[in-house]
Amino acid sequence: MSAAAGIDRTLAALADPARRRVIELLREQPRRAGELADAVGLNPPALSRHLRTLKATGLIEESHPAFDARVRIYSLRPQAMTELKCWLEETEQLWTIQLGAFKAHVERAP
Template identity: 65%
Template sequence: MSEALDRTLAALADPHRRRAVDLLREKPRRAGELAESLGLSPPAMSRHLRALRQSGLVEESHPEFDARVRVYRLRPEPMAQLKAWLDAAEDHWADQLTALKAHVEAKTR
């Protein structure tokens, strides 16, 4: 497993961060909006957003009108890597189950 995938999985291990990702799938959001939606204090939300940024799952930008406001949006690359890894795992287990089924059927004949 790659380090990037490890960071993605570690970031998604927390339920608040998964919920933040769910909200960001809908649209980019301000940090305060995320904190309010999740029922978290601004410092707690800041810690979760830092973890999501460090994992590469989200990026932040500042509107031209106010550099104090931070808007977060999802980055697609980490989720695409996670999906590819999950697809490979699913393929592996599908092959294993097909082989097991063939073995069991051969034994019952």
Template identity: 70%
Template sequence: MSARIDRTLAALADPYRRRAVELLGQRPRSAGELAGELGLAAPAMSRHLRALKAGGLVEDSHPVFDARVRIYSLKDGATAELKQWLAETEALWTHQLAAFKAHVEGGGE
């Protein structure tokens, strides 16, 4: 497994961060909006957003009207490598379980 997948999984390990990703999947939001919807204090939300950025899942931008505000959004293609790994792992398990089933149903011959 690559270091990128490790970082992505580490970022998604927290339920608040997974919920933030779900919310950002609907539309970009400010940290304050996310904190309000998740019921978190601003410093806690900031830590979660830093972890999501470090995991390569989100990016931020400044709206033209106010450079002090950061708007967070999901990063395009951020989960592509994770999705590929999951698909390969699923295929491996499907094959292994089918072989095990055939072995058990065949009487172990």
């Protein structure tokens, strides 16, 4: 998958408010699916669809504690945001250059 396609998938996944809330919660600590469902205010099947999307984009990962394979613990995969952060930094640099050139142009005008 190209970098652009990865960024597109990440942005599409983060476009949903419920998925962004899941990311915010997982920033604090890993959580069980039931905890996430309660905190986000979704029923388990709806949350499951959001978790599948987040896993498919590589934003989160799922693990199972040794004591019970039925329990699913979700946590962030920070490396998944690397491409997006790089793209945002490049875009910010471009805008800084463009705005600097525009400012210089305006200041030169009589």
